[in-house]
Amino acid sequence: MSPASNPFDEVPDRPDAPLPELPGHSSRGRLERVLRRGEFAVTAELNPPDSADPEDVYERAAVFEGWVDGINATDGSGANCHMSSVGICALLTRMGYAPIMQISCRDRNRIAIQGDVLGAAAMGVANILCLTGDGVQAGDQPGAKPVFDFDCMSLLETVKSMRDEKKFLSGRKLTTPPQVFLGAAINPFAPPYDFRPYRLMKKIAAGAQFVQSQYCFDVLMLKSYMDKVRDLGLDEQCFIMVGVGPLASARTAKWIRSNVPGIHIPDSIIARLEGAEDQKEEGKKICIEIMQEVKEMPGISGVHVMAYRQEEFVAEIVEQSGVLKGRRPWRKEAKADDAMVAERLVEILDEADALPESMEQLSESAKS
Numbered sequence: 001m002s003p004a005s006n007p008f009d010e011v012p013d014r015p016d017a018p019l020p021e022l023p024g025h026s027s028r029g030r031l032e033r034v035l036r037r038g039e040f041a042v043t044a045e046l047n048p049p050d051s052a053d054p055e056d057v058y059e060r061a062a063v064f065e066g067w068v069d070g071i072n073a074t075d076g077s078g079a080n081c082h083m084s085s086v087g088i089c090a091l092l093t094r095m096g097y098a099p100i101m102q103i104s105c106r107d108r109n110r111i112a113i114q115g116d117v118l119g120a121a122a123m124g125v126a127n128i129l130c131l132t133g134d135g136v137q138a139g140d141q142p143g144a145k146p147v148f149d150f151d152c153m154s155l156l157e158t159v160k161s162m163r164d165e166k167k168f169l170s171g172r173k174l175t176t177p178p179q180v181f182l183g184a185a186i187n188p189f190a191p192p193y194d195f196r197p198y199r200l201m202k203k204i205a206a207g208a209q210f211v212q213s214q215y216c217f218d219v220l221m222l223k224s225y226m227d228k229v230r231d232l233g234l235d236e237q238c239f240i241m242v243g244v245g246p247l248a249s250a251r252t253a254k255w256i257r258s259n260v261p262g263i264h265i266p267d268s269i270i271a272r273l274e275g276a277e278d279q280k281e282e283g284k285k286i287c288i289e290i291m292q293e294v295k296e297m298p299g300i301s302g303v304h305v306m307a308y309r310q311e312e313f314v315a316e317i318v319e320q321s322g323v324l325k326g327r328r329p330w331r332k333e334a335k336a337d338d339a340m341v342a343e344r345l346v347e348i349l350d351e352a353d354a355l356p357e358s359m360e361q362l363s364e365s366a367k368s
């Protein structure tokens with residue numbers, strides 16, 4: 001079947017044009033298409049710039065091209081200010097990328113958030129990840145006023161209502177609802193461990209269709225979590241993506257374990273890094289091995305690669321892991337007629353350069 005006739009892989013005439021609607025889909029996005037057809041999905045996290053230059057976003061997104069099915073645009077992660085999630089999404093959709101817009105409840109009230117959802121959907125954002133958000137005390141502006149008008153549950157319920165019931169939280173009707181695929185975050189690696197599958201159940205009930213987990217460095221702990229998730233049948237109600245990422249060194253791993261809440265790094269991982277001749281290379285190997293183990297675990301639908309300040313290694317990690325099994329996610333590709341258009345443009349410019357000389361010759365002939 002040719003790409004043009006395949007509704008899953010159809011490429012629109014413009015990179016920013018929406019894909020055709022499919023039955024049973026909440027969005028027109030590629031991530032939902034990949035997950036619903038049973039393929040192992042890969043997403044990655046874009047490190048947002050402290051800049052107003054769009055090229056900074058495009059340069060960071062380019063390293064993921066052809067290797068991921070979606071790019072997370074973080075929303076003030078760690079309670080630190082960067083370019084906004086909705087701004088990054090606007091730039092990414094313009095180029096044809098598939099962004100996952102994170103919304104943190106920390107900084108905006110329900111009026112602003114509902115407006116952002118509509119604006120993002122109008123720009124072609126098909127995926128929204130609902131987060132409560134870190135407290136302001138975690139960031140570099142602890143004097144900021146926290147909002148938390150919503151938490152992740154009420155945010156999921158609100159966006160689901162906007163999409164499915166075509167109305168604002170106030171009850172006022174929407175003329176066109178947002179077509180979005182709803183996601184949330186999970187952390188199987190933080191106590192209370194027995195409660196974590198039930199927390200996922202609540203998020204699914206609130207509207208989560210896919211989830212991305214915190215970093216996984218303990219596959220046995222993930223296996224225990226997934227055993228309970230499958231017992232509850234939650235893997236059949238929601239697409240579960242596991243967070244993975246390379247550790248740059250044992251020192252980095254120790255710092256993360258001591259200073260970043262919710263990230264569990266076993267002693268065995270740190271010992272392996274300490275014993276390696278090249279710790280950065282060993283960190284990549286560990287990430288690849290975890291991805292390969294996760295890929296074979298029943299109920300897991302994909303991985304979310306978080307390579308903070310190591311984004312240039314994402315393509316290498318994904319390729320070496322083999323999780324795509326030869327599948328190539330979307331990438332910007334020149335159309336067959338682009339070369340002809342470019343060639344004709346050069347001819348036109350050459351003709352235009354020659355025009356003044358021709359006019360001079362014509363003028364001289366007239367005088368004679």
